[in-house]
Amino acid sequence: MLKDLTKEELRQEALRLRAEYDKTRELGLKLDISRGKPSKEQLALSMDLLNVLDSSSDMISEDGFDTRNYGCLTGIAEGKRLMADLMDVRPDQVIVFDGSSLNIMYDTVQKCMAHGVMGHTPWQKLPEVKFLCPVPGYDRHFAVTEAFGVTMLNIPMKEDGPDMDLVEKYVSEDPAVKGIWCVPKYGNPAGTVYSDEVVRRFANLKPAAPDFRIFWDNAYNVHHLDFEKQRQILNILDEAEKAGNPDIVYVFGSFSKITFPGSSVSGLASSKANLEDIAGNMKYQTIGHNKIMQLMHARYFPDREAILAHMKKHAAIMKPKFDAVEEILSKELGGLGIADWSKPDGGYFISFNTMEGCAKTVVAMMKEAGVTMTGAGATYPYHKDPEDRNIRIAPSFATLEEVREAIRIFTVVVRLASVEKLLSE
Amino acid sequence: MLKDLTKEELRQEALRLRAEYDKTRELGLKLDISRGKPSKEQLALSMDLLNVLDSSSDMISEDGFDTRNYGCLTGIAEGKRLMADLMDVRPDQVIVFDGSSLNIMYDTVQKCMAHGVMGHTPWQKLPEVKFLCPVPGYDRHFAVTEAFGVTMLNIPMKEDGPDMDLVEKYVSEDPAVKGIWCVPKYGNPAGTVYSDEVVRRFANLKPAAPDFRIFWDNAYNVHHLDFEKQRQILNILDEAEKAGNPDIVYVFGSFSKITFPGSSVSGLASSKANLEDIAGNMKYQTIGHNKIMQLMHARYFPDREAILAHMKKHAAIMKPKFDAVEEILSKELGGLGIADWSKPDGGYFISFNTMEGCAKTVVAMMKEAGVTMTGAGATYPYHKDPEDRNIRIAPSFATLEEVREAIRIFTVVVRLASVEKLLSE
Numbered sequence: 001m002l003k004d005l006t007k008e009e010l011r012q013e014a015l016r017l018r019a020e021y022d023k024t025r026e027l028g029l030k031l032d033i034s035r036g037k038p039s040k041e042q043l044a045l046s047m048d049l050l051n052v053l054d055s056s057s058d059m060i061s062e063d064g065f066d067t068r069n070y071g072c073l074t075g076i077a078e079g080k081r082l083m084a085d086l087m088d089v090r091p092d093q094v095i096v097f098d099g100s101s102l103n104i105m106y107d108t109v110q111k112c113m114a115h116g117v118m119g120h121t122p123w124q125k126l127p128e129v130k131f132l133c134p135v136p137g138y139d140r141h142f143a144v145t146e147a148f149g150v151t152m153l154n155i156p157m158k159e160d161g162p163d164m165d166l167v168e169k170y171v172s173e174d175p176a177v178k179g180i181w182c183v184p185k186y187g188n189p190a191g192t193v194y195s196d197e198v199v200r201r202f203a204n205l206k207p208a209a210p211d212f213r214i215f216w217d218n219a220y221n222v223h224h225l226d227f228e229k230q231r232q233i234l235n236i237l238d239e240a241e242k243a244g245n246p247d248i249v250y251v252f253g254s255f256s257k258i259t260f261p262g263s264s265v266s267g268l269a270s271s272k273a274n275l276e277d278i279a280g281n282m283k284y285q286t287i288g289h290n291k292i293m294q295l296m297h298a299r300y301f302p303d304r305e306a307i308l309a310h311m312k313k314h315a316a317i318m319k320p321k322f323d324a325v326e327e328i329l330s331k332e333l334g335g336l337g338i339a340d341w342s343k344p345d346g347g348y349f350i351s352f353n354t355m356e357g358c359a360k361t362v363v364a365m366m367k368e369a370g371v372t373m374t375g376a377g378a379t380y381p382y383h384k385d386p387e388d389r390n391i392r393i394a395p396s397f398a399t400l401e402e403v404r405e406a407i408r409i410f411t412v413v414v415r416l417a418s419v420e421k422l423l424s425e
Numbered sequence: 426m427l428k429d430l431t432k433e434e435l436r437q438e439a440l441r442l443r444a445e446y447d448k449t450r451e452l453g454l455k456l457d458i459s460r461g462k463p464s465k466e467q468l469a470l471s472m473d474l475l476n477v478l479d480s481s482s483d484m485i486s487e488d489g490f491d492t493r494n495y496g497c498l499t500g501i502a503e504g505k506r507l508m509a510d511l512m513d514v515r516p517d518q519v520i521v522f523d524g525s526s527l528n529i530m531y532d533t534v535q536k537c538m539a540h541g542v543m544g545h546t547p548w549q550k551l552p553e554v555k556f557l558c559p560v561p562g563y564d565r566h567f568a569v570t571e572a573f574g575v576t577m578l579n580i581p582m583k584e585d586g587p588d589m590d591l592v593e594k595y596v597s598e599d600p601a602v603k604g605i606w607c608v609p610k611y612g613n614p615a616g617t618v619y620s621d622e623v624v625r626r627f628a629n630l631k632p633a634a635p636d637f638r639i640f641w642d643n644a645y646n647v648h649h650l651d652f653e654k655q656r657q658i659l660n661i662l663d664e665a666e667k668a669g670n671p672d673i674v675y676v677f678g679s680f681s682k683i684t685f686p687g688s689s690v691s692g693l694a695s696s697k698a699n700l701e702d703i704a705g706n707m708k709y710q711t712i713g714h715n716k717i718m719q720l721m722h723a724r725y726f727p728d729r730e731a732i733l734a735h736m737k738k739h740a741a742i743m744k745p746k747f748d749a750v751e752e753i754l755s756k757e758l759g760g761l762g763i764a765d766w767s768k769p770d771g772g773y774f775i776s777f778n779t780m781e782g783c784a785k786t787v788v789a790m791m792k793e794a795g796v797t798m799t800g801a802g803a804t805y806p807y808h809k810d811p812e813d814r815n816i817r818i819a820p821s822f823a824t825l826e827e828v829r830e831a832i833r834i835f836t837v838v839v840r841l842a843s844v845e846k847l848l849s850e
Contacts, residue, residue, distance in 0.1 A: 035495070037494055037495050037496075038494065040491070043484075043491065043493040043494060046493070047480040047481075047482075048480050050478045050479050050480055050482065050717075051479050051480050053475045054475050054476050054479075055472040055473050055475055055476050056472075057472075057475065059468075066465070066468065067685075067688070068468040068471070068685040068686070068688065069462055069463065069468060069685070069686050069687075070460070070462050070681075070686040070687055071462075071687075098523055098524075098715065099523075099714075099715050100711050100712065102710070102711060102712060103710055103711045106709060106710040106711070107710070110535055110539065113539065114535065114538065114539065114549070114573060115572070124539070124549055140709075140712075143709050144709055144710075146709075147539075147540070147706070147709040148539060256495075260492075260493040260494070260717055261493070261494050261495040261712070262494075262495055262496075262711070262712055262713045262714065262715065262716065263492070263493065263715040263716055263717040263718065281572070284531060284565075284568050284569055284572040285527070285528055285531040285532070285569075286525050286527060286528045286531075286687070287525065287527060287565075287686070287687055288687045289524070289687065290523065290524050290687065290688040290715065290718070291687065291688055292475075292685055292688040293688065293715070293718075
């Protein structure tokens with residue numbers, strides 16, 4: 001344990017680490033482990049998608065729509081089946097959208113704000129709207145609600161999901177609480193998988209606000225790192241229906257991290273009543289989404305097995321990077337008592353916690369050494385990590401060698417920052 | 426002139442037309458001239474677009490973006506050039522969006538409502554927001570502003586654009602007037618082309634509201650029916666800049682009626698300051714639009730000439746239908762003094778005016794005879810045509826034979842409704 005060292009030992013260690021850090025800075029590196037972007041090798045896996053359609057293709061959908069023309073607001077039949085296969089729901093529970101689930105989530109919040117949920121008062125007309133934000137969480141979720149002036153309340157994440165005692169208390173007592181951001185499986189950033197109990201407690205919430213909705217961003221449903229250790233979660237739509245709460249949740253999914261990010265197909269799954277409410281507002285915004293992309297994806301992924309076979313190829317590229325991070329972190333930081341980190345079975349991120357008050361320093365020092373990381377604080381609403389501890393590691397985009405190099409430097413920086421922190425106390 | 430007939434002559438004419446109408450009803454027709462959808466023959470023109478990209482394609486944009494990955498919020502270089510070629514603007518004046526300009530227009534209004542224009546008060550916080558709506562106009566424009574609770578004020582259309590005296594008066598006197606919907610070229614539904622004077626008066630408006638914006642939907646910029654009679658309009662961005670009003674206008678354009686409606690590429694052109702304002706809000710909604718569609722379209726249409734060559738093929742399919750409508754209307758209704766209609770040089774529609782109080786009846790009778798037309802009133806805000814006269818004819822989707830049949834029936838119905846109207850007076 002680092003804290004058991006004497007001041008003099010710490011000073012020696014600081015000198016040694018500082019020298020190593022300075023040497024690294026002189027290398028003029030340019031590495032980036034900041035965003036959850038697929039690597040070139042992963043993108044190459046989907047190039048055959050571009051062979052699916054050509055000038056001789058039949059462009060009529062299974063339900064008879066000419067995919068080349070206007071219309072079909074909620075998606076063609078095979079587009080709904082495709083999203084249902086991905087999201088573990090039924091095709092009739094789906095509206096198909098364009099290439100980004102972030103866009104659906106923004107638009108859904110926007111419609112709640114401007115038009116209200118199922119005839120309830122539009123949120124923008126209320127004195128205050130609050131969202132629960134499990135932390136650490138996904139920065140772009142928090143940015144959406146911040147953009148609309150929503151008050152965001154931190155909910156601590158536990159091993160198996162958000163602190164449900166706190167969620168239940170807020171949701172049942174405060175009618176201003178209108179929503180919660182969830183990534184239920186391989187969550188961003190800690191890779192947390194919600195337990196059956198957590199999912200059931202979500203499904204059984206008794207909200208004070210009749211227009212409270214769970215924003216269930218199932219972004220990583222099939223993004224296993226190890227197909228031998230596939231984790232499953234309960235189906236929130238089924239559980240909500242059983243609980244007599246069929247309308248409580250909007251589920252989001254996307255092919256962005258399966259085929260081409262931003263240029264794929266995404267979807268929203270929910271109850272019939274919610275889908276009708278959403279489509280009723282959506283019809284002013286669009287005549288229909290990109291049905292060519294729907295057709296292309298649906299023919300490329302004829303069933304769930306085809307999706308999973310494709311995801312195994314992603315895992316083969318991703319897992320060595322996650323293994324490398326774990327190996328280096330364990331070797332260089334294990335047992336020092338200055339950090340802990342997640343060991344996810346899927347998703348795109350590793351959540352790393354420094355000693356209190358060190359995260360910002362570490363990220364800044366990494367930048368100086370030529371390694372871009374997600375900004376410290378980004379995993380919290382308003383970019384405010386109250387303990388300045390959490391750092392998100394995103395190893396997907398860089399090459400395996402770059403990941404190893406970046407994490408090696410990271411361990412030096414974390415140790416240096418920790419030693420200097422201990423010295424300053 | 427029908428009105429010169431005696432009551433008895435009118436009665437005879439009514440009997441004869443009613444018999445003809447009843448005979449038509451018995452045919453059990455199923456025709457549709459209601460929406461501005463391209464026909465199958467037009468869609469077939471773009472099938473080669475699907476051959477542009479395949480698994481061997483270089484997917485890197487001219488400015489170095491991997492179009493298969495996240496990023497590039499405002500569009501790849503060739504996507505901007507593509508939209509600039511279409512919209513007669515410069516690439517640096519463009520943000521590229523997904524397949525539908527309706528979606529951009531909705532989102533732009535939404536952002537003005539929720540976030541405000543360039544730091545001004547969000548429109549939703551104001552007691553009232555008004556839009557000027559040149560009539561007859563495009564129903565989906567009016568639906569967007571209606572969805573956001575905007576008060577819509579009718580502005581009569583003249584031969585060369587909206588009544589600019591009225592526009593200037595409203596815009597300069599009332600700070601609640603925040604916008605106006607315009608289709609400046611081959612407008613929906615009358616095919617009106619704004620004169621240079623009208624464009625200059627728009628560019629020189631002196632709005633009472635600093636956040637007033639012209640919503641300039643240049644949907645039909647290259648949609649000429651006869652390339653020998655191409656009409657041109659002044660460049661509103663250039664004129665606005667000359668007038669010292671660089672930020673007054675948002676220009677919209679789309680490839681929907683060039684390649685595949687809803688599955689193409691669209692764009693917004695404006696001043697640098699407006700683009701920054703829009704991108705500043707857009708970054709919460711998306712990481713970037715579909716860059717694969719941008720790349721595909723940009724390589725298929727390397728320059729403006731390629732777009733125009735493609736549009737000539739559309740015109741070859743469209744013009745015979747418009748000619749047929751004009752021929753039949755002239756022959757059957759010309760000189761009767763019961764109707765007038767537009768003779769557009771481009772676009773998708775013909776605007777038809779019945780005698781006062783007959784439009785709803787005509788559309789309802791057409792429906793009974795198996796011909797679907799755009800609902801009467803649709804060309805006015807709130808679906809309220811104060812004189813119940815305007816009907817939009819959309820001859821693009823049906824075959825030439827179907828158009829001839831539908832319009833032949835239409836002339837019978839219009840004459841019958843007119844005769845019965847005269848008899849009832």
